[in-house]
Amino acid sequence: MGDKANAQSGAAGRATTADRPTSVRNVVLVGHSGSGKTTLVEALALTAGAVNRAGRVEDGGTVSDYDEIEHRQQRSVQLSLVPVEWGGYKINLLDTPGYADFVGELRAGLRAADAALFVVSAAQEADAVPASTRMVWEECAAVGMPRAIVVTHLETARTGFDELIEVCGRLFGGDDPDAVLPLYLPQYGPEAADGHAPVTGLVGLLSRKLYDYSAGERVEKAPGPEQEALLAGARNRLIEGIIAESEDETLMERYLGGEEVDLKTLIDDLEKAVARGVFHPVLAAAPAVNGARQGLGTVELLELITGGFPTPLEREAPAVTTPDGRPRPAVGCDPDGPLVAEVVRTASDPYVGRLSLVRVFSGTLRPDETVHVSGHGLADRGHEDHDVDERVGTLSSPFGKQQRTVGSCIAGDLACVAKLGRAETGDTISSTADPLLMEPWAMPDPLLPVAIRAHSKADEDRLSQGLARLVAEDPTMRLEQNQDTRQVVLWCLGEAHVDVALERLRSRYGVQVDVVPHKVSLRETFAGPSAGRGRHVKQSGGHGQYAICEIEVEPLPPGSGIEFVDKVVGGAVPRQFIPSVEKGVRAQAAKGLAAGHPLVDVRVTLLDGKAHSVDSSDAAFQTAGALALREAAAQARIDLLEPVAEVQVMVPDEYVGAVMSDLSGRRGRVVGTEQAGTGRTVVRAEVPEIEIGRYAVDLRSISHGTGRFDRTYARHEAMPPQMAAKVREETTAAA
Template identity: 35%
Template sequence: MQDVQQIRNTVILGHGNSGKSTLAEALLFTAGSVNRLGKVDDGTASMDCEPEEQKRHVSISTAFNHLTWQKNEIFLLDTPGDDNFVNETLFATNVADTAILTVGAVLGVRPQTGKFVGMVQNKKLPCLICITKMDRERANFSNTVEQIRANFDLNPVITHLPIGAEENFKGVIDVLAQKALLFDDTGKTTAAEIPDDMADEAETLYETLAEYIAESDDDLLEKFLEEGELTAEEMQAGLNQAVEKGLISPVIPCASFKNFGSSVILDAIVGLLPSPDRRPAIVGTNPKDGELVEFEAAVDAPFSALVFKTMADPFAGRLTLFRVFSGTLSGDNFYNANKELSERYGQLYLVEGKEQKPVDKAIPGMIVAVAKLKETTTGDTLCTEAKPVIFDSPEPLPSVLSYAVSAKKGDEEKLFASITKLLDEDLTLKLTREQQTREVLLSGVGQVHLEVINEKLKRKFGVEMELKTPKVPYRETIKGNTTVQGKHKKQSGGRGQFGDCTVELSPLPRGEQFEFVDSIVGGVIPQQYRPAVEKGIIEAMEKGVLAGYPFVDLKVNLIDGSYHSVDSSEMAFKVAGSLAFKKGVMDAQPILLEPIMELEVRVPKDFVGDVMGDLNSRRGKVLGMDSTDKSEIVNAHVPQAEILLYSLDLTSMTGGQGTFTVNFSHYEEVPSHIAEKIIEGHKNQADE
């Protein structure tokens, strides 16, 4: 493979159940890359090769394969449509040159479709729109196209019109060529005359297409206005240019389950979508001087590539996938600009479903993989040391659902070692430790996401995890002031124990933790014993007095005491300090504090009322609202205890259209009626 002009790099995007993987299977089968037409529903799809995907009949990871069509190499990236795994789609789209957007002819535009359109527009990708499942009951091509036109700024233009629908879908009309293409039972096409009852519609669409093409180029527009038409050559060249610029998104109907339309789509990928060298040069930053640098998609340019996915395998080790943007990679090493080191690799591979095919070199546009790299991770830029560069990589989507995790059968060390391996593969997965509750928290994008992680752990590493709702890190403090004596006196034959201290307890402003003041005058407590009083109080604070939570925001002033020349010791004064604290706190209006989180919720305007009502029911305080073109942003302070599983509730409330971010803000007093329940629960637990 030598010619960049003969490479196409295409990401397949679309909402869940829009037929992405089925389309990819049909394209591979039609091109002869696979010898059977795999089916998602029966688990035979080569692109959905993970057992978790076959079980759930949905894509979980981006799948890769490539095919040859008309002497062109087409690299396909088949991405997930489920919200739990959309991070995979984000990273795949970042390295693609072009896109195929799938929209089901039955379901039409779904709420999630907007996310994928946003990715296409953000990267300014030339895009084909495939209206899938035209053979299904209630399939409606024209309604689906109108939904796309009404909801998104994609400028969909029908280049292929379906002949029939539902069980009668049997072909398409090529609007530009003004001919019919009929499908046989194997999916192969035969050219034919346009049916008489569709001739007028086909001609109207041709005129519409000519207008769109003319409007995309000043020279063509001038000729079109003067002569009223364009030549076939001008139409084809103008269409290619308009698609390349993102001014037109061709619309093609298909029924991939029957392999109807696959060859038409392959022709469009090769004929309408641009090769890597026709895309804008990629821009990165020179890490030495911070200057912007461009890299052209040419085989003789300096090598550059971006790592966008890492796969963990218990047998093969770590598999690192990257997209080559410029130059030619061969040999046995490259320079990692992020880590500032050279790494050796063994063999370059093309990823074909669950298999890897060795390849000698890689040129711009290719997706390739290497195994067992020690330092390189997702987001790193690979290049030459002579011309270093760092390319931008997307920020992973935030982890919004957390559970306390433990090993189901007690092998904690193996569990956490296995999870750590998956962290390289899945950047939305987070493993943290909550110091106060001593729980290890596993955080992900959603419930299904974490369930799939558990299934992977069991299959790949033979360990299973148990997930529990995490504990809330409550704290305790006081609202009032008090003066109290703590006295420890014990006599049991021989040397006794004696410590006596008087302290003033008072609250500190929220967040100031602890302050100890030594106000002893004279020698009522010798200097060597006073630190022990502080130590005893600090140790007692760790366990609290109301419900076992750490005590905070407390000022202690040591003002008086007494000692015994023989029986006093550091330990005795430590116990005295602890007694003074426990006794005094109960006289100083002790209260529970709860963490308050800063919540930012993004939802379509239709759901704002529901979201705000729900936040109010969670004891939330709405701080304000902002608007964007397509969504409303609600900012609020909400107790952490009320939003531990908010991800699940928001998804249910908004049909998956709502997103949110959450960060710790501050601590506030727990309302008394709730505090009573928490304290009671602690007492019951202690009694068990």
């Protein structure tokens, strides 16, 4: 691919648009935090002429000026789009966060893209490619997404390029490491004082040419004897790897028979194999230095993207249904077809309000038209389902902090849409005449709870609206209003996710909150039978109050709730007041008896009582019923019940022992294990919920980022006496 003309577009200063799907390439960059994805995007933008030599756009910002939080925290926290032009093609570069807490942004990028660049840093030790990156590779492989690998940080490499190629072949190639091979070998200059030799150029294995970047511009040269020596073995291995994936089944036989395969055939077969997702080229790249215009390997990478990655026409769109679930025929990538688009990211801009980044799968999206927005079925996370018509505002192409207006967005392309007030991430945009709903992409379940409360009365007034906007932007976040604990809980993916959420509440929506200890929903029950007498007799002039009742309480099996039985004989308690006693009992049970938690799993039997012909009333017998239950509790042992969760943890086999030991230390009971594919095991356990509040963070540490878990409520069961005593002490102190 190093033989195509350098067709720099010079796209700086204008919106990047596409007039047909074949001229669009949608590429997502994947890699761990610090691998150099954002730097690579900026280098590609510079080479393509989208920014000037200082890496700036017209307003003085850079293409990485996406979010103030990113600048303060020095890490990417959201999906960012950088469109550039190269050789007549529009390339949508989707830069994703590398930190595990923002995997939702990564999945949105995968949804919007048609191919992926996996960025691997040579500054790390060999075999140090994070397991999370390997897991994303497997996800892409499962759907046949084309992938290539870009090696960065060669200037500070701890791992040699050849060694890193072998590592990538083993980790990403699976049974066929020859499906992961370099197209170019780095050419090194003289060794510097720090012991590192700078990379000054690339040697093309197919073209047998040297591409020298030492002067800041890509200069094509004939290789010298030193470069020729580098070529021989690596070139033969690459050619064999390409031919092995060729659609021409006779080519390998002819090659092994001594026939020289022409360069055009090799490049054509290479591009087809990359587009089919069966061959994964490795390239090296580095940013421009000292004011140079082109960074090392950026031209080669742009040529790979435009020549080897598929067009949107080659991607099958997600399945669609009507909003009520009836199946519809698959949509094709046709600008003249029915409108079907999807919101892949939602953000708030201080000047234009809500901005929705949209991938158009079919039809053409135009400003000022009315469209239908269909909800995505995440009501359990605070995202209500909705089917509404909305008017599209301005369409724009983002570039750093700028929004460059465009006239339309065709099938296969991406654009930002202003003023879709109800649209949230994951929603479908379609025609009002034919509303549709796209199959949602997989969203990780947020499993780290953080309880918050407004810092002041002014914050309390703005909290509800701020939280609604926050969860509208991020479908990986769940908002819970816990009626039992009376807490507002944000469920997040990790601590960094929490930090960003709270910072956005403060800086973007003007809401200051305090983090408070998260509480689980405890219950109370009677450990054994008891009895109580409620006497409510008052006379203070005028109409008095008179009610006496006697009850018996006995425990019931878990899950029974509260059962009320009437065994009054002889009219000791008039019939009209028996419901009043029950109402008083249930009201007191809801308030709790020992530590202020709801009472469950008991049978309360009304045995006897007394009434007064004048002074008895509904209110008096409600009070008497409550007093009787409290007296019964005072004479019995009240157990505290804690919620227990069924937990399923999936980890590589080497971490099973550590996970089981950790779960046991959390008072968990391991109930079984089973294999979940090659090298992975699912551990099933029952664990008290109070012990797994931070398990999302702890599991990541135990499994080095490779573990995943889910949890479902199983039941409430008795808390150990020493823990129950501690809870009661804390309740008494708080009161």
